[in-house]
Amino acid sequence: xxxxxxxxxxxxxxxxxxxxxxxxxxxxxxVEGETEIxxxxxxxxAPESLFVPVGSHPRLSSACRRLGGTVVEVxxxxxxxxxxxxxxxxxxxxxxxxxxxxALPTPGEQSALYLVVxxxxxxxxxxxxxxxxxxxxxxxxxxxxxxxxxxxPNVIRASLGxxxxxxxxxxxxxxxxxxxxxxxxxxxxxTPGATVEWTQADLTGSVACVIGAEHQGLSAAWLEVAxxxxxxxxxxxxxxxxxxxxxxxxLYEAVRQRSR
Amino acid sequence: xxxxxxxxxxxxxxxxxxxxxxxxxxxxxxVEGETEIxxxxxxxxAPESLFVPVGSHPRLSSACRRLGGTVVEVxxxxxxxxxxxxxxxxxxxxxxxxxxxxALPTPGEQSALYLVVxxxxxxxxxxxxxxxxxxxxxxxxxxxxxxxxxxxPNVIRASLGxxxxxxxxxxxxxxxxxxxxxxxxxxxxxTPGATVEWTQADLTGSVACVIGAEHQGLSAAWLEVAxxxxxxxxxxxxxxxxxxxxxxxxLYEAVRQRSR
Numbered sequence: 001x002x003x004x005x006x007x008x009x010x011x012x013x014x015x016x017x018x019x020x021x022x023x024x025x026x027x028x029x030x031v032e033g034e035t036e037i038x039x040x041x042x043x044x045x046a047p048e049s050l051f052v053p054v055g056s057h058p059r060l061s062s063a064c065r066r067l068g069g070t071v072v073e074v075x076x077x078x079x080x081x082x083x084x085x086x087x088x089x090x091x092x093x094x095x096x097x098x099x100x101x102x103a104l105p106t107p108g109e110q111s112a113l114y115l116v117v118x119x120x121x122x123x124x125x126x127x128x129x130x131x132x133x134x135x136x137x138x139x140x141x142x143x144x145x146x147x148x149x150x151x152x153p154n155v156i157r158a159s160l161g162x163x164x165x166x167x168x169x170x171x172x173x174x175x176x177x178x179x180x181x182x183x184x185x186x187x188x189x190x191t192p193g194a195t196v197e198w199t200q201a202d203l204t205g206s207v208a209c210v211i212g213a214e215h216q217g218l219s220a221a222w223l224e225v226a227x228x229x230x231x232x233x234x235x236x237x238x239x240x241x242x243x244x245x246x247x248x249x250x251l252y253e254a255v256r257q258r259s260r
Numbered sequence: 261x262x263x264x265x266x267x268x269x270x271x272x273x274x275x276x277x278x279x280x281x282x283x284x285x286x287x288x289x290x291v292e293g294e295t296e297i298x299x300x301x302x303x304x305x306a307p308e309s310l311f312v313p314v315g316s317h318p319r320l321s322s323a324c325r326r327l328g329g330t331v332v333e334v335x336x337x338x339x340x341x342x343x344x345x346x347x348x349x350x351x352x353x354x355x356x357x358x359x360x361x362x363a364l365p366t367p368g369e370q371s372a373l374y375l376v377v378x379x380x381x382x383x384x385x386x387x388x389x390x391x392x393x394x395x396x397x398x399x400x401x402x403x404x405x406x407x408x409x410x411x412x413p414n415v416i417r418a419s420l421g422x423x424x425x426x427x428x429x430x431x432x433x434x435x436x437x438x439x440x441x442x443x444x445x446x447x448x449x450x451t452p453g454a455t456v457e458w459t460q461a462d463l464t465g466s467v468a469c470v471i472g473a474e475h476q477g478l479s480a481a482w483l484e485v486a487x488x489x490x491x492x493x494x495x496x497x498x499x500x501x502x503x504x505x506x507x508x509x510x511l512y513e514a515v516r517q518r519s520r
Contacts, residue, residue, distance in 0.1 A: 039497055124384065128502045137495025158502075165497045199516050233515060235397025237299055237425045242388045242418075245508035248501065252509040253516075255493060256459050 001070070002054060006077035014051060014093050015081060020149045023096065029151045031092040031161070032085050034060065039161030041067060046095040051082055057090050064092070084153075096151055099170040101179045104140035107206040112139040113254055114185065118173060118222060119145045119213040120243060126150060127158020128244040129211070134162035136251040141166050142208075144173045145219075173221050180208050186227045190246055191218055192239060194229035201228045203254040211247045261330070262314060266337035274311060274353050275341060280409050283356065289411045291352040291421070292345050294320065299421030301327060306355040311342055317350050324352070344413075356411055359430040361439045364400035367466040372399040373514055374445065374468040376436060378482060379405045380503060381474050386410060387418020388504040389471070394422035396511040401426050402468075404433045405479075433481050440468050446487045450506055451478055452499060454489035461488045463514040471507045 003011060016022045017030035028048060031040050037060055041047065047069030052061060054073040061071045069092075074082060082091050097103070105112065115133045120126045126148050133141055143150050150168055159166075171179070180187055188201055189210045203209070210226070212218035217240075223229070232241060232249060241249075263271060276282045277290035288308060291300050297320055301307065307329030312321060314333040321331045329352075334342060342351050357363070365372065375393045380386045386408050393401055403410050410428055419426075431439070440447055448461055449470045463469075470486070472478035477500075483489070492501060492509060501509075 042497070128505055131498055132501050132505045134496030134498050135492065135494045135501050137493075160498055162496055162498050197519075198512075232395065232512065233397075233519070234395045235515075236394030236422055237302070238391055238394050238420055238422050241392050241395050241508065242504070244502070245388055245392045245504060248505035248508045249512040252458075252492065252513075255495075256513075259457075259493070 002073045002075065003078045004074070004076040006081040008078060010049065010072060011074070011078045011081055014049070014091060017093060018153060020152060023149065023151065027096050028093055029096050030153055031094055031156060032153060033089055033157065033161070036156055036161030037090055037092045040092065040094060040164040043164035045097060045164055048093040048095065051091045053079055053088055056088065060090055097164070099150070099168055101142070101169045101171050101175060103169050104142070104167050107183055107185060111204065111206040112185065114138060114140050114142065114208040115247060115251065116142045116144055116176060116208050116210040117247070118210065118218055119147050119216070121147050121214050123148050123152055123154035124158045125214065125242070125244045127155040127163070129247045130155070130159035130163045130166055132244070132248045132251055134159070134166055136255050138251065139167065140169065142169045142171060142176050144171060144176045146170050173219060177221065177225050181225070187225055188228045188230060189218055189222050189226040190230055190232065190250055191223060192231055194231040196228065196230050198230040198232055198250060198253055201230045203257045207254065209247070209250045209254065211243055214243050262333045262335065263338045264334070264336040266341040268338060270309065270332060271334070271338045271341055274309070274351060277353060278413060280412060283409065283411065287356050288353055289356045290413055291354055291416055292413060293349055293417065293421070296416055296421030297350055297352045300352065300354060300424040303424035305357060305424055308353045308355065311351045313339055313348055316348065320350055357424070359410070359428055361402070361429045361431050361435060363429050364402070364427050367443055367445060371464065371466040372445065374398060374400050374402065375507060375511065376402045376404055376468050376470040377503070377507070378433060378470065378478055379407050379473040379476070381407050383408050383412055383414035384418045385474065385502070385504045387415040387423070389507045390415070390419035390423045390426055392504070392508045392511055394419070394426055396515050398511065399427065400429065402429045402431055402436050404431060404436045406430050433479060437481065437485050441485070447485055448488045448490060449478055449482050449486040450490055450492065450510055451483060452491055454491040456488065456490050458490040458492055458510060458513055461490045463517045467514065469507070469510045469514065471503055471510070474503050
């Protein structure tokens with residue numbers, strides 16, 4: 001099938017998925033970019049349709065067909081309307097993965113490492129954190145009290161598609177705390193008010209590292225239930241780091257401690 | 261002085277400083293936001309003019325006048341045109357600080373820590389790195405072979421104004437390598453091809469941590485002169501982290517080693 005009209009229903013429906021409300025209504029998401037789509041398919045996401053410039057991306061197209069998706073070749077105005085990231089970029093519509101807390105693996109005989117991000121506001125920050133969490137090999141991510149959709153286009157892009165292979169839950173802080181405590185996961189919060197440096201906390205057991213929002217930091221709910229509060233020393237004029245930088249430092253401190 | 265016209269010369273000249281070319285031509289920069297302006301003035305930047313909504317920001321205004329700057333009150337269309345970050349946000353035009361390599365402190369009796377970022381492309385990444393470098397208390401930053409102006413509005417914002425107190429040089433990689441080697445600074449590069457983990461390098465002496473560009477990584481010039489090459493383990497589907505996350509992990513590893 002080749003589509004060139006920008007007002008074709010399939011094109012319109014795909015583009016509409018840039019809106020969070022439309023993603024929530026349909027249970028579908030929009031994935032842009034070759035790396036991101038490959039990682040989504042490798043992680044088991046069910047493709048609905050793949051839009052590629054006419055004659056391009058044969059390998060992605062076969063992978064999509066094999067998994068039951070429709071491949072649509074696009075050109076002209078249809079391509080222009082779809083391809084936010086450049087005219088050669090493929091775009092996929094796929095089913096959203098479930099994001100209940102039961103999407104997370106529970107701690108087993110090996111100790112587990114989780115990242116909880118509370119009320120993060122910037123898609124780029126959330127995506128960068130997911131990319132770092134993927135690198136650190138954590139077991140699962142919770143987006144608590146979300147203001148950003150972890151399957152929005154900018155998060156997917158900043159995570160380079162690693163969000164698809166990362167077990168990800170979206171939940172209230174209250175439900176997340178309950179889930180962690182029932183499984184005896186140590187809750188470690190990073191907050192400027194702490195008195196213990198980040199390297200002094202034991203991050204080798206089953207641990208959830210909890211990072212607060214860009215401006216407000218962590219809510220009282222998390223500060224109250226924390227088993228351990230740590231801070232990063234601030235030697236300059238600023239009093240905090242970017243949330244994604246904080247997450248990177250804490251997660252790789254956990255990697256350092258766990259590799260010893 | 262109160263200005264309400266959006267076509268007033270002062271307003272036009274200030275807005276024009278959003279363009280990198282205009283900043284280079286005039287030697288002036290544009291600083292937006294209360295925190296950022298306060299930090300610029302505290303760091304000794306010379307203000308040319310401060311634009312504030314009529315009747316607002318009395319403290320900033322006195323500080324600006326004391327340092328020889330003109331305070332301009334703005335309202336209506338003039339305010340709308342200036343205030344990208346919201347109608348209550350002040351905007352300052354100031355002289356650009358010098359950014360030759362001689363702007364950097366040289367290693368003294370205490371060992372020095374530098375961050376070198378090569379050809380970083382995203383202002384948000386550069387700004388986040390500067391904010392982290394400020395937190396880590398490093399002695400100086402070099403933007404090598406720059407594609408981004410470290411005094412552009414988005415870098416200033418992402419650094420929360422910490423770029424002004426950070427000794428910052430803009431130089432070619434070749435000149436930077438020469439500067440570091442003459443001063444016997446150990447060059448530590450982070451690259452996926454290394455065989456030594458980031459925690460195994462000695463970061464306690466006079467060290468320059470060198471981070472490559474988002475897509476291309478480090479150029480051969482840096483890889484060849486490196487005294488030490490380190491990598492961050494990648495336990496997930498991705499093969500690298502975001503450049504700002506990498507810088508954060510390396511710099512705080514240096515902080516950890518130096519505090520022992």
